[in-house]
Structure formats: C-alpha cells, structure tokens
Amino acid sequence: MTVLITGALLYGEGDPTDVRVRDGEIVELGTGLAVRDGEEVLDATGLVLLPGFVDLHTHLREPGREDTETIATGSAAAALGGYTAVFAMANTDPVADSAVVVEHVHRRGLEAGLVDVHPVGAVTVGLRGEQLAEMGAMAASAAGVRVFSDDGHCVSDPLLMRRALEYATALDVVVAQHAEEPRLTVGAEAHEGPTAARLGLTGWPRAAEEAVVARDVLLARDSGARLHVCHVSTAGTAEVLRWARTTMPGLRVSAEVTPHHLLLDDSRLHTYDPVNKVNPPLREAADVAALRRALAEGVIDCVATDHAPHAPQEKDTEFAVARPGMLGLQTALSVVVEAMVRTGLLDWRGVARVMSERPAQIASLPDHGRPLEVGEPANLVLVDPDATWTVRGAELASIAANTPYEGMTLPGRVVATLLRGRVTARDGEVRPC
Numbered sequence: 001m002t003v004l005i006t007g008a009l010l011y012g013e014g015d016p017t018d019v020r021v022r023d024g025e026i027v028e029l030g031t032g033l034a035v036r037d038g039e040e041v042l043d044a045t046g047l048v049l050l051p052g053f054v055d056l057h058t059h060l061r062e063p064g065r066e067d068t069e070t071i072a073t074g075s076a077a078a079a080l081g082g083y084t085a086v087f088a089m090a091n092t093d094p095v096a097d098s099a100v101v102v103e104h105v106h107r108r109g110l111e112a113g114l115v116d117v118h119p120v121g122a123v124t125v126g127l128r129g130e131q132l133a134e135m136g137a138m139a140a141s142a143a144g145v146r147v148f149s150d151d152g153h154c155v156s157d158p159l160l161m162r163r164a165l166e167y168a169t170a171l172d173v174v175v176a177q178h179a180e181e182p183r184l185t186v187g188a189e190a191h192e193g194p195t196a197a198r199l200g201l202t203g204w205p206r207a208a209e210e211a212v213v214a215r216d217v218l219l220a221r222d223s224g225a226r227l228h229v230c231h232v233s234t235a236g237t238a239e240v241l242r243w244a245r246t247t248m249p250g251l252r253v254s255a256e257v258t259p260h261h262l263l264l265d266d267s268r269l270h271t272y273d274p275v276n277k278v279n280p281p282l283r284e285a286a287d288v289a290a291l292r293r294a295l296a297e298g299v300i301d302c303v304a305t306d307h308a309p310h311a312p313q314e315k316d317t318e319f320a321v322a323r324p325g326m327l328g329l330q331t332a333l334s335v336v337v338e339a340m341v342r343t344g345l346l347d348w349r350g351v352a353r354v355m356s357e358r359p360a361q362i363a364s365l366p367d368h369g370r371p372l373e374v375g376e377p378a379n380l381v382l383v384d385p386d387a388t389w390t391v392r393g394a395e396l397a398s399i400a401a402n403t404p405y406e407g408m409t410l411p412g413r414v415v416a417t418l419l420r421g422r423v424t425a426r427d428g429e430v431r432p433c
C-alpha cells in the first residue's frame with residue numbers, strides 16, 4: 001500500500017515537497033516524484049503536512065455509555081480531527097481500573113482501526129480516591145498502560161497522591177491529575193467571578209485548581225515522578241507552572257490546555273445554555289490570554305481536547321444538574337488555528353509541537369510526533385490552512401452533539417489523516433481497515 005502526497009508544505013514552510021509513503025513509513029521526499037502503479041495520490045497543493053495529532057485526554061464512553069460515544073465513533077471523530085493516537089480516560093462504567101478493562105478498551109480500538117487508542121488506567125479503585133488501583137498490572141497488561149488518571153475526579157488525598165507518584169516512578173508511568181480541591185467546589189457550576197455572581201451560579205474558585213497543582217508539583221519534586229496536569233484553566237496555574245519550572249531543575253512536570261479554554265470565556269454563560277458547562281469551568285478573558293501565552297512559551301506543553309460527549313437528556317437541562325463537558329476531537333485543530341495561529345502566537349511548527357510532538361513525548365509514544373523525514377513512521381495529517389468550515393454538532397462523527405462551537409465558522413480544515421501509512425480519513429470520510 002503506497003500513497004504519494006504531492007506538493008505539501010512540510011510544517012507550512014519552504015518549497016512544496018512530494019512525500020512517498022510505503023509500508024507505514026515515509027520512504028521518499030523530493031520534487032516531481034513519479035506516480036507509481038496503484039498508488040493513491042493526495043494532491044496537497046497549498047496544504048500543510050504535520051505529524052498526526054496525539055490527544056492525551058479523550059473521553060470515549062465505552063464501556064458503559066455507548067449511547068453517547070463508542071470507541072468506534074470516537075475513533076472516527078479523532079481521525080477526522082487529524083489524530084493518530086488518543087488516550088481514553090478511565091471514567092467509564094466499569095471504570096478502567098483493572099487489566100481486564102484496559103485490555104478490552106485497547107482491543108476495541110484495534111478493531112475500530114482508525115486511531116491508536118491507548119487506555120488510561122485509573123489511579124484509584126473505582127475512581128473513589130481511597131485505595132490505589134493495580135497500576136502495575138495495567139502497565140504490564142497487553143494494553144501497556146503508560147498514563148494513569150482519575151480524571152473526572154481529583155486524587156485529592158495528599159498521601160494517596162504521594163503514594164501514586166512514588167509507585168509511578170517505579171513503573172516509569174505518568175500520573176495525570178484533574179486538579180480540583182473538592183472541598184472548594186461543592187455544588188460549583190461556573191467560574192467564581194462577577195459573571196457567576198450576576199447569574200446566581202455557584203462559583204468554582206481558581207484556587208481550587210491552583211492549590212492542588214502547587215501541592216502536586218512539590219510532591220513530584222520529592223518523588224522524582226512524572227506528573228501531568230490536566231486541563232489547566234487559570235492564569236494562576238500557569239504562574240505556578242512557570243515558578244515550578246524555573247525554580248526546580250529536573251522537575252518532571254507537564255501540562256495541557258484544552259481548545260475551549262484557549263477560545264471561550266465565561267461571558268458565554270448568560271444564556272444559561274449548559275453546552276457551556278464544563279469542568280474546569282470557562283474562566284475570564286484574562287485567563288484565556290494567559291493560557292495562550294503560556295502555551296506559546298512552552299510553560300504549558302500541549303493541547304488536549306478533554307472530548308466529553310454527553311446525551312441530550314444530560315445536557316439540555318437546567319444548568320445546575322447538567323453534566324459538565326463538551327466535544328472536542330473534530331474541532332480542536334480549527335480552534336487552535338483561531339486562537340493561536342491567527343493571533344500570531346504559534347506557527348505551524350508550533351502547532352506540530354503542541355498537538356503532536358509534546359503529547360507523544362509525555363506519553364512515551366515512540367512512533368508518533370516524529371519528524372517528517374525518510375524512515376520515520378507515516379503518522380501524518382494534511383491540513384488546509386485557508387479553508388473555513390461551519391460547525392454543526394449533528395454532522396460530527398460523535399454520537400453526542402454537545403459542541404460549544406455550533407454555528408461558528410472556524411479556520412483550518414483537516415483534509416486527510418494517515419495512520420502508519422494508511423489513509424484513515426479523507427475529505428470528511430473515514431476509512432476503517
């Protein structure tokens with residue numbers, strides 16, 4: 001199976017280049033490469049070629065809530081969004097806290113055949129925050145779990161978090177923390193600030209996130225463990241990370257920001273539409289600006305979607321009872337282009353860094369986020385930088401339709417995605433194997 005990509009701009013730079021892909025690898029780079037018999041040609045005139053995206057934070061709702069997303073539909077959304085690898089969070093039903101469940105998720109990902117699905121293992125049994133899960137058994141399983149998280153919940157007990165980090169050191173795995181001090185967010189519905197006060201919504205203070213991140217950074221320092229901070233949402237968390245990086249050499253801490261926290265703020269809440277309800281909540285415009293800066297400077301390493309499908313009956317309700325979370329896989333690139341590229345904060349090389357290279361490094365994936373060079377794995381995405389499209393939740397590949405970008409026209413369109421040299425998505429259609 002060979003594919004010839006013609007006239008692509010690698011990282012959006014330099015002269016148009018042809019790229020031949022065979023047996024899962026880039027085998028030739030040049031100009032005027034001849035089309036061979038049976039070769040699929042991707043005309044990439046004016047298109048940008050990047051390494052395939054890696055999402056460290058995806059909620060596929062299988063097992064348990066296949067009415068909102070399955071591993072197959074989530075994989076389709078991922079491939080259409082330019083992703084070649086996703087990390088499926090453990091807050092399923094049953095929870096991914098055992099080798100049996102993570103192996104099941106991994107196998108279902110292989111069957112869907114559109115993107116590498118890496119299950120995230122739970123840190124604690126049942127996400128209950130009481131007792132460590134069998135991290136070693138999950139790491140040693142066929143799924144080879146490398147990232148552990150109780151996401152949806154914070155590992156708030158400091159002693160348990162310390163033990164998890166110590167254990168993670170021995171296994172050489174990452175602990176990804178959903179930083180939320182639960183005692184400060186009881187009943188919280190929205191960012192604690194003037195908007196929530198005016199609308200009568202219970203506030204989620206910035207300090208609930210920042211205090212846990214500060215604590216965890218210190219625990220990571222003392223244990224030497226790899227800590228990853230999920231969905232950074234405040235300017236203060238960015239400052240804590242900046243402080244940690246500059247004052248603690250050798251610290252192994254990484255962080256992600258979601259597309260929605262890079263583009264949206266709590267001024268959207270005045271409609272009381274729960275499509276805007278998410279955890280952590282949309283913050284203020286000044287936080288958005290600080291998060292963009294921190295991502296551009298590398299204080300925040302990468303973008304992760306926190307793709308969180310929910311059924312209409314759990315979203316189209318009064319604000320207080322609606323589930324938090326929003327779709328993200330198919331809109332992530334466009335939101336990053338809008339928030340980071342159009343604003344001049346990142347060029348396409350920067351996009352490759354925050355959406356592919358850094359996440360692949362954080363999760364120790366050897367074959368993703370690699371340079372666009374001969375001999376490298378052909379995990380690739382072709383992007384039309386000039387195209388725009390209008391988001392329609394009903395047209396996305398996910399079963400759920402809870403996108404906050406409904407009706408918005410966004411820049412940047414994924415034209416094709418290749419996983420180990422095989423075209424998994426092209427012109428809005430997926431191609432399962």
Ligand SMILES: NC(=O)N[C@@H](CC(=O)O)C(=O)O
Pocket residue numbers: 059091151152153178277278279280306308309323324325326
């Ligand atoms: N982000 C959300 O608002 N919701 C996530 C859980 C989480 O990421 O904390 C979900 O699983 O729905």
Ligand SMILES: [Zn+2]
Pocket residue numbers: 151152153178230231279280
């Ligand atoms: Zn979370």
Ligand SMILES: [Zn+2]
Pocket residue numbers: 057059089151152306308
């Ligand atoms: Zn999440």
